[in-house]
Amino acid sequence: MHIGEAATATGMTTKTLRFYEGRGLLPAPRRAGNGYREYGSDAIARLDFIRRSRIAGLTLTQIGEILRVRDAGQAPCTHVRDLLARQLADLDQQVSELLALRSDVAALHNVVAAADPVSCDPGQICSFL
Amino acid sequence: MHIGEAATATGMTTKTLRFYEGRGLLPAPRRAGNGYREYGSDAIARLDFIRRSRIAGLTLTQIGEILRVRDAGQAPCTHVRDLLARQLADLDQQVSELLALRSDVAALHNVVAAADPVSCDPGQICSFL
DNA sequence: CTGCACCTTCCCCTATAGTGGAAGGTCAAG
């Protein structure tokens, strides 16, 4: 299987596959006589795993950690569990920060929307921000 | 006022001030005889405005838009209002995406946490992701 | 006169996840 087929099969681009290889997420595949990369079904499975993990919001670095644990012969279950727990805590943190920001922006927007543009003082940049 | 004092006064670094100047957020200040930048209180006010806008979650590009409207002599009120409305919509979008992701990750985490690591199939990378 | 703190410009680096394009090699079809 050439890189183009592997890319199509996983819904990625050839660029992305080479990029993952450079990042150490994908092992360097064996090469055909002409230098072309040759992928097997294991590479496809690995790419699918990466894609699913990305959809789950994991970074490439985190995915790499899981893969290294797995490549070392261990079941990455506990590692995955901890990673997901951390990810969950991060998400909660992000959501609460975003909601706080949203609340501030909403308050600001209400004030600005209720204001009369004529009342703006030309001497300052903006009386609301 | 030299750049270092202006930086201290606004809680920024000299790097940031030169960076803002390069980005067009801060007009090029007049120079002293030795080439040093000389800032006045108007620059400080502008930097404070930038800082407050950043805290409100606006990007430097958005802040630049407001400043250009203001510099053109117009009151940026309606522009600021529209910008904040867009910002609000963006934030809502981000929050809902983040919550959807959080829900997926939480479900995944529950499954993994309840699982027995021994039951992991060494033939695949991870049975959960 | 020397040191130190401050200033100048310049270029590269950070992190994220790739994308774009150049220059060149390969393979199958017409």
Add this chain to the structure above:
DNA sequence: CTTGACCTTCCACTATAGGGGAAGGTGCAG
């Protein structure tokens, strides 16, 4: 034999908001 679709490597660039540090000039104190 040429065309087009692939493939290779390598380098640069995207967006965001600056940070690090070099090489050199300036200003004031001891």
